[in-house]
Amino acid sequence: MGKAVIKAADSAGLNLIPMSFGCAEEAGKTVEVCGKEIKVHGPSDRESVLASVFREHPNMIVVDYTVPDAVNSNAELYCNVGVPFVMGTTGGDRDRLYKTVEDSNLYAVISPQMGKQVVAFLAAMEIMAEQFPGAFSGYSLKVMESHQSSKLDTSGTAKAVISCFKKLGVSFDMDQIQMIRDPEQQMEMVGVPExxxxxxAFHLYHLSSPDETVSFEFQHNVCGRSIYAEGTVDAVLFLAKKIQQKADQRVYNMIDVLHEGSMR
Known part of the structure; x- marks a missing residue:
């Protein structure tokens, strides 16, 4: 995701600050990413380094694509320093995440799904759930989601879509999600190109009526990461605008970005 965001940011004319954070073993290293030299800092000095860079670049916005275990500590870091951020990482304690950011009064875009078109689909699902609660009462639901083997947690998008189906009257437990992470299964069962x-990110939601005479399927398949990187850049531009306007609302999601019409 880092490489994809760098490419999308370059295309949008954004200025990349060549620094990142990593584990202690990576501290002090310089890595080349998309032709840019990125300095990697370790965990021990990350707050002082981030604060120093933020003083030098007061218009900076941090983009976070890490791992679920880092979500909450990273958000606390950004809030302590006061630097606005776009969080595309899924997982972590989401209630704690939002409370941390809201208590700090910091500007942020937080979304488990950064792909613009997928977000639009999710927004449509939320509208349907709000306006037609119980429309699928009694229906059974099967959910399959396939992601690269390095994705450690269940898809946040799948969870959000399932929440909409539950409002529509479907009974479903999150542990019923079929997570596919094995490459052979992904090619043979799911049809992911090698x-x-x-x-x-391949998702399939299958609904069946109680007597199985009626069925509905919702599917969205994404190959590569460009869709998320482009959405991330849109979120950065949107957040910069809100900061400049000194907007009263501080915490946003990608649906807010869509409503604003901030799509390049």
Missing amino acids: EHLSGH
């Missing part, structure tokens, strides 16, 4: 095994 060249996209390292970066994809």
Whole structure:
């Protein structure tokens, strides 16, 4: 995701600050990413380094694509320093995440799904759930989601879509989600192209009526990461605008970005 965001940011004319954070073993290293030299800092000095860079670049916005275990500590870091951020990482304690950011009064875009078109689909699902509660009462639901093997947690998008189906009257437990992470199964069962095994998101939601005479399927398949990177850049531009306007609302999601019409 870092590489994809760098490419999308370049295309949008954004200025990249060549620094990142990593584990203690990576501290002090310089890595080349998309032709740019990125300095990696370790966990021990990350707050002082981030604060120093933020003083030098007061218009900076941090983009976070890490791992679920880092979500809450990273958000606390950004809030302590006061630097606005776009959080595309899924997982972590989401209630604690939102409370941390809201208590700090910091500007942020937080979304488990950064792909613009997928977000629009999710927004449509939420509208349907709000306006037609119970429309699928009695229906059974099967959910399959396939992601690259490095994705450690269940898809946040799948959870959000399932929440909409539950409002529509469907009974479903999150542990019923079929998570596919094995590359062979992904190619044979799901139909993921081999060249996209390292970066994809295939989701299938299948609804059946109680007597199985009626069925509905909702599906969205994503190969690669460009869709998320482009959405991330839109979120950065949106957040910069809100900061400049000194907007009263501080915490946003990608649906807010869509409503604003901030799509390049």
